[in-house]
Amino acid sequence: MSRTSGQVHIIGAGLLGTSIGLTLSNLGLDVSLEDSSPAVTKLAIDFGAGRELKETDLVSIVVVCVPPDVTADTVISALTRFPNAVVTDVASVKSSVLEAITAGNADTSRYVGSHPMAGREKGGALSGRPDLFVGRPWVIAVEATTVATAAEQIEKLALDLGASPIRMSAAEHDRAVALVSHAPQVISSLLAARLVDGLDEDLALAGQGLRDTTRIAASDPKLWLQILVANSEALLPVLSHFSEDLNKLIVSLQEVESAGALSVIAKTLEAGNQGIARIPGKHGSRNTAYASLVVMIDDKPGELARLLNEIGHAGLNIEDLKLDHAAGAQVGLVELSVLPKIEAALIELLATKGWKLAG
Amino acid sequence: MSRTSGQVHIIGAGLLGTSIGLTLSNLGLDVSLEDSSPAVTKLAIDFGAGRELKETDLVSIVVVCVPPDVTADTVISALTRFPNAVVTDVASVKSSVLEAITAGNADTSRYVGSHPMAGREKGGALSGRPDLFVGRPWVIAVEATTVATAAEQIEKLALDLGASPIRMSAAEHDRAVALVSHAPQVISSLLAARLVDGLDEDLALAGQGLRDTTRIAASDPKLWLQILVANSEALLPVLSHFSEDLNKLIVSLQEVESAGALSVIAKTLEAGNQGIARIPGKHGSRNTAYASLVVMIDDKPGELARLLNEIGHAGLNIEDLKLDHAAGAQVGLVELSVLPKIEAALIELLATKGWKLAG
Numbered sequence: 001m002s003r004t005s006g007q008v009h010i011i012g013a014g015l016l017g018t019s020i021g022l023t024l025s026n027l028g029l030d031v032s033l034e035d036s037s038p039a040v041t042k043l044a045i046d047f048g049a050g051r052e053l054k055e056t057d058l059v060s061i062v063v064v065c066v067p068p069d070v071t072a073d074t075v076i077s078a079l080t081r082f083p084n085a086v087v088t089d090v091a092s093v094k095s096s097v098l099e100a101i102t103a104g105n106a107d108t109s110r111y112v113g114s115h116p117m118a119g120r121e122k123g124g125a126l127s128g129r130p131d132l133f134v135g136r137p138w139v140i141a142v143e144a145t146t147v148a149t150a151a152e153q154i155e156k157l158a159l160d161l162g163a164s165p166i167r168m169s170a171a172e173h174d175r176a177v178a179l180v181s182h183a184p185q186v187i188s189s190l191l192a193a194r195l196v197d198g199l200d201e202d203l204a205l206a207g208q209g210l211r212d213t214t215r216i217a218a219s220d221p222k223l224w225l226q227i228l229v230a231n232s233e234a235l236l237p238v239l240s241h242f243s244e245d246l247n248k249l250i251v252s253l254q255e256v257e258s259a260g261a262l263s264v265i266a267k268t269l270e271a272g273n274q275g276i277a278r279i280p281g282k283h284g285s286r287n288t289a290y291a292s293l294v295v296m297i298d299d300k301p302g303e304l305a306r307l308l309n310e311i312g313h314a315g316l317n318i319e320d321l322k323l324d325h326a327a328g329a330q331v332g333l334v335e336l337s338v339l340p341k342i343e344a345a346l347i348e349l350l351a352t353k354g355w356k357l358a359g
Numbered sequence: 360m361s362r363t364s365g366q367v368h369i370i371g372a373g374l375l376g377t378s379i380g381l382t383l384s385n386l387g388l389d390v391s392l393e394d395s396s397p398a399v400t401k402l403a404i405d406f407g408a409g410r411e412l413k414e415t416d417l418v419s420i421v422v423v424c425v426p427p428d429v430t431a432d433t434v435i436s437a438l439t440r441f442p443n444a445v446v447t448d449v450a451s452v453k454s455s456v457l458e459a460i461t462a463g464n465a466d467t468s469r470y471v472g473s474h475p476m477a478g479r480e481k482g483g484a485l486s487g488r489p490d491l492f493v494g495r496p497w498v499i500a501v502e503a504t505t506v507a508t509a510a511e512q513i514e515k516l517a518l519d520l521g522a523s524p525i526r527m528s529a530a531e532h533d534r535a536v537a538l539v540s541h542a543p544q545v546i547s548s549l550l551a552a553r554l555v556d557g558l559d560e561d562l563a564l565a566g567q568g569l570r571d572t573t574r575i576a577a578s579d580p581k582l583w584l585q586i587l588v589a590n591s592e593a594l595l596p597v598l599s600h601f602s603e604d605l606n607k608l609i610v611s612l613q614e615v616e617s618a619g620a621l622s623v624i625a626k627t628l629e630a631g632n633q634g635i636a637r638i639p640g641k642h643g644s645r646n647t648a649y650a651s652l653v654v655m656i657d658d659k660p661g662e663l664a665r666l667l668n669e670i671g672h673a674g675l676n677i678e679d680l681k682l683d684h685a686a687g688a689q690v691g692l693v694e695l696s697v698l699p700k701i702e703a704a705l706i707e708l709l710a711t712k713g714w715k716l717a718g
Contacts, residue, residue, distance in 0.1 A: 117564050117566050118566070119566075129653070131655065131692055136566070137563060137564050139564065166560075166563065166564070168560065172560070172561075175561065176558075176560065176561035176563075176564045177564060179553065179554070179557050179561050179562075180554075180557075180561060180562060180564050180565045180566070180569045181564070181566065181568060181569065183550065183553065184550060184568050184569050184572040184573075185568065186605075186608065186627075187546060187549075187550050187572065188568075188572050188631065189627055189628050189630070189631030190546075190601055190604050190605055190608070190627060190631070191542065191543060191546050191601065191631075191634075192630070192631040192632075192633075192634030192635045193604060193627060193630035193631050193633075193634050194538060194542065194597055194600060194601060194634065195538070195539075195634035195635070195637050195638065196630055196633050196634045196637065198538050198539075198637065199535075201525075201527065201531070201535065202531075202534065202535035202538050202539060203538075203539060203637055203638060203639060204496060204525065204535075204639060205476050205496050205498065205525070205535045205536060205539050205540070206539045206638050206639060207476050207477070207478075207495070207539070207540065209540060209543050209544065209547075209574075209575045210539045210540065210543050210638060211638060212571040212572070212574050212575065213543040213546065213547050213571070213572050213574075213575065214543075214631070214634065214635050214638070215568075215571050215572075215635075216568045216571065216572065217631035217632065217634060217635045218631075218632060218635045219628075219631075221625055221628035221629045221631075221632060222625075224628050225621065225624055225625050225628060228612065228624055229612070229615050229621070229624065232612040232613070232615060235612065236609065236612055236613060238553055239605065239608070239609050239612070240609060241553060242549055242550065242553060242605070243602065243605050243606060243609060245549050245552060246545075246549055246598065246601070246602050246605070247602060249545065249549070249598070250595065250598050250599060250602060253587065253588070253591040253594065253595055253598070254591070254595060256588050256591060262584065262588070265584055265587055265588065266580055266581075266584045268545075268548055268549060268552060269548050269578075269580035269583050269584060270580045271548070271551070271552035271555055272547065272548030272549070272550075272551040272552050272573070272576035272577075272580075273551075273576065273577060273580060274551075274552075274555050275550075275551035275552050275553065275554035275555045275557075275573065275576060276551045276554070276573050276574075276576045276577050278554050278555065278557065278562055279554065279562060279565050279569060279570060279573070280562060280563060280565060294488070296490075300676070301670070301671045301673075301674050301675060301676045301677075302667075302668070302671025302672065303671070304667050304671070304677065304680070305664055305666075305667035305668035305669075305670070305671040306668075306671075307664075308661075308663050308664035308667055309661070309664040309665075309668060310664075311660070311664065312660045312661025312662070312663070312664040312665075313661065314660075315660050316660060317659070317660045318660075318663065318682070320682055321663065321680065321681075321682035322680075322681060322682070323677070323679055323680035323681070333488075333490060
């Protein structure tokens with residue numbers, strides 16, 4: 001079943017290490033793991049993420065899943081400890097890690113950096129999930145000097161974990177994540193920081209927009225401090241451009257009567273529209289267009305099941321479903337996303353069965 | 360049933376006007392409506408949001424649901440056209456509207472501004488939903504000069520629509536929405552604007568963090584230009600503080616070796632943690648804690664129904680449900696949120712029935 005063969009050893013049993021261990025163990029692979037904390041090692045083993053490492057083990061692949069600031073040292077030591085293994089890491093920054101490893105006197109022909117674009121706000125072994133990487137991009141950092149067979153082994157590992165491997169250089173990776181991950185983190189944190197001094201009665205008006213824009217501000221400051229510092233070179237141009245745009249907007253709002261001011265504000269909002277249109281769809285394509293229907297159901301056990309039962313009996317497949325539950329209301333709103341080609345059939349079915357469509 | 364009595368007339372049949380009309384009509388109230396576009400008026404009437412206005416009508420309440428830049432003029436004209444009615448509006452800014460109405464020579468004793476904290480990215484009559492306001496804050500803008508009975512009538516209207524009325528002055532309202540709504544809109548648009556020049560391969564790494572932080576950047580630029588300009592006075596201090604914080608962070612990232620630089624970055628991230636902790640929970644309380652379980656199901660018609668059927672048969676009620684559908688994978692992930700008191704029963708049921716829990 002699996003593309004990977006041989007024993008996989010995981011160093012660091014946090015969210016990523018544990019999730020990798022769970023999936024590979026489920027595939028029947030021989031997985032060992034260790035964490036600097038013996039208690040965490042034991043927890044992850046109990047959790048089913050792998051077994052303890054034995055002195056006689058012949059490890060084929062080592063996956064280093066430790067915080068960014070100790071990643072390079074851990075990789076260097078792993079290259080020495082496991083002289084026949086290909087070693088990868090999963091840190092969110094790749095250039096600075098690669099530089100430190102190259103500077104350390106290690107056999108870098110067996111090292112291939114990587115980065116799964118997956119995570120949760122909650123860290124730790126118990127947050128590990130076997131599906132964490134399914135459908136997610138997994139960057140395989142390849143340089144001119146990378147040994148092809150080593151890169152292929154890490155690529156197969158990513159495929160076994162359900163991810164979509166993408167090859168790019170460490171520098172390309174760092175530029176990409178500065179834009180799509182690190183800048184959003186900084187901006188979200190700065191926006192949430194504005195709330196610290198807000199009045200309770202002001203915050204009582206918070207809606208979904210504020211919640212969405214600030215959700216990732218709940219992330220771990222210790223981890224993100226390391227990431228931002230390690231990728232400052234790629235991140236700074238994005239933040240500087242943002243700052244210039246913001247300051248232009250502030251000046252325009254200060255003098256809305258002056259020539260061109262309204263145009264600056266309108267263009268900012270329009271650029272936002274254009275930017276968001278460039279984000280690939282949930283399933284990877286740029287134009288995933290599902291048809292979406294909202295059905296009102298009574299808020300009681302079994303109603304949603306009855307709805308989905310009738311849809312299932314008709315052989316219609318639902319791509320996405322969101323249940324929205326209004327406070328105090330006796331109705332729930334079920335948003336069903338389906339392929340456009342079955343939308344008409346679904347509408348007809350719902351009407352026949354007496355379901356109420358909202359909106 | 361309803362607290363409101365008499366005929367309600369709605370001016371402007373967009374998302375808000377139509378949603379108000381639908382709910383009040385469902386309650387059995389006599390609702391008339393008009394839109395500057397006769398086609399839109401007809402559409403909203405067909406949709407069930409009300410009937411056409413007749414010359415002989417005696418209107419009790421007028422709800423002005425037009426764009427912010429024409430709100431004041433429409434309110435002034437409504438006060439003249441409907442000499443016995445209390446008039447409210449639902450614009451996202453309140454001080455500038457109030458000033459313009461006060462400056463216009465109208466009977467302001469019958470005017471009470473208001474603002475429902477509800478909306479969708481999609482506008483228009485067909486996006487109207489009878490549940491749009493359920494559980495949402497609805498600001499009733501009261502000043503020292505506001506006539507108590509008039510404010511009470513608008514408060515009852517908000518309650519009939521399922522909203523939670525909150526009294527504050529126009530100035531207090533504008534300060535609050537600058538922080539929790541208008542600043543997030545600006546920041547989200549500016550962040551999304553950074554993507555316009557991004558490379559396709561960089562954007563391919565986009566994850567949920569980027570999607571959440573930029574979601575509201577898809578909002579209507581024409582509407583938001585009006586809102587930002589109308590509320591620039593309250594918005595500018597928030598944006599200026601943000602800009603100062605951002606610039607401090609940029610300087611620290613440029614010189615991470617200098618004294619205090621790391622501390623500035625760490626404090627920014629920690630302030631983000633503190634800020635997000637101040638946002639009240641989805642249902643208005645600060646600590647809505649649902650227990651959350653993730654079940655893996657096969658991706659075929661009827662599987663979700665079977666799951667929910669079994670939960671429904673056991674008499675267990677689901678508060679929220681999210682179906683996540685991994686690209687290319689033959690499994691779906693169903694996140695079930697339930698009241699903590701039934702979590703154990705649900706886990707037992709799922710195990711008995713052979714469902715796989717993820718994570």
